[in-house]
Amino acid sequence: MHFYANPARFLGIARWLTLPLLIAGLALVSAALAWGLLVVPPDRLMGETVRILFVHVPAAWLGMGGWMTIAIASLVELVWRHPLAAIAARAAAVPGATFAAICLATGSIWGRPTWGTWWVWDGRLTSMLVLLFLYLGYIALAGAIARDGASSRILAIYGLVGAINVPIINRSVVWWNSLHQPPSITLGRSAIDGVFLAPLLVATLGFSLLFGGVVLARMRALLADAQAEARMRRRAAAPAREWG
Amino acid sequence: MREGLDQWSFVLVAYAVAALATLVLAGWSWLSMRRAERRRDRAKGG
Numbered sequence: 001m002h003f004y005a006n007p008a009r010f011l012g013i014a015r016w017l018t019l020p021l022l023i024a025g026l027a028l029v030s031a032a033l034a035w036g037l038l039v040v041p042p043d044r045l046m047g048e049t050v051r052i053l054f055v056h057v058p059a060a061w062l063g064m065g066g067w068m069t070i071a072i073a074s075l076v077e078l079v080w081r082h083p084l085a086a087i088a089a090r091a092a093a094v095p096g097a098t099f100a101a102i103c104l105a106t107g108s109i110w111g112r113p114t115w116g117t118w119w120v121w122d123g124r125l126t127s128m129l130v131l132l133f134l135y136l137g138y139i140a141l142a143g144a145i146a147r148d149g150a151s152s153r154i155l156a157i158y159g160l161v162g163a164i165n166v167p168i169i170n171r172s173v174v175w176w177n178s179l180h181q182p183p184s185i186t187l188g189r190s191a192i193d194g195v196f197l198a199p200l201l202v203a204t205l206g207f208s209l210l211f212g213g214v215v216l217a218r219m220r221a222l223l224a225d226a227q228a229e230a231r232m233r234r235r236a237a238a239p240a241r242e243w244g
Numbered sequence: 245m246r247e248g249l250d251q252w253s254f255v256l257v258a259y260a261v262a263a264l265a266t267l268v269l270a271g272w273s274w275l276s277m278r279r280a281e282r283r284r285d286r287a288k289g290g
Contacts, residue, residue, distance in 0.1 A: 018277070022270055029266070033259060048251035055262035098269045102262050109258040111277040113249045210270060217273040224280035 007223060010084055014216045021213030028206025035199040038144070052110040054199055058207040059103035063131060064166050065208075066096020067159075069215070070138065071166075074159035077152070084219075086152050088227075089159055090142050091218035095211050097135035117181050123172035124180040127165060134162045214239055 036054035043050035073089035076082055107125065108118045119125065141155055173182050184191045192200065 022274065026270070033263070037255070039260065045284045050253055051255045052258040055258060059262065061260050095269060095273075098265055102265050103262050105265075106258040109261070113251050113254050207266070210266065216268055217270075217277040218260040221273070221277040221280040224277070228280070228284040228287040231284070234288075 007084060009225035010083060011220065011223065014220055018216040018220065021209050021216065025206050025208070025213055028202055030206075032199050032203035032206055035202065040195060040199060046114055048130060049110055049114050050196060052106055053196070053201045056103060056106040056110060058204040059106060060128070061204060062211050063096060063100030063103045063128070064169060066092050066099060066211070067131060067134070067163060067166055070096065070126030070159040074156035077156045078160070078211055086156065087219050087222045088215070089156065091215045091222060093135060093142060093210055094142045094218065095136050095214045097132060097139065099207070099211070100128065100132040100135055104132060111179075120179050122178040122180060123176035124169065124178050127169040127172050131165055131169060134165060138162065 004097065032054060032135040035049045035164045040049050040051060040054075072091045073092070074087035077089065104125075106129075110122075112118050133144070138155070138158060141158060145152055145155055170183075173180050
């Protein structure tokens, strides 16, 4: 990990990984969604709306995965003080928030024809909404810290504390009575028929590659901004030193 | 029991929302990266 924490080494790898990840992700997502729309049969209970799960489930995974990325990077930043860890955490916030919002929107669209309602205040939906608000708070705080030049430690602590919500989301359907069904996929076991599981896995892989490409692109943008600002500051300070 | 709603319209709206949000996210991130790297290269050369 320390080997890749060097910004120059990281940029060398990120430069040739970003575009392939984005293209492979888009290709796999397109294939999985076409598969879900055109090939998969309707479900016995859910009917045609089962197809919505091919976007809803990966979005839920990545909404939670995005915050786990923030939490792990924040821990690395606090313990080892790697500047790249802080950049990785910030870069994961907007994609994580986007996927949390996609999860909530597609879940609501799925709920209307299936449950007869757009929204219920149960444990799963409410904790997912809390995750979206945590993301928005994180993005706002990161922006304020970047603008005012304050210490990023408070942001890293926020990222770590917010991770408490991820196991709550995951276990909410087990702990509380909910309209939401219990977990269909657990470690080593799946209650989903293979005809639905295969496109779901392809969609999850595709969205994950896309997420990786977007995080790399955002890390490169943050690094480039920091390098440009450092150069401009050095240039601005140089005549002052000569005259001083 | 389920109402007599057209399920396909819900499926298509869900796919459109997800596809649009994903494409905007990927495109915006890519363009922001290109813009930031051009700005850094200009700062290096200028």
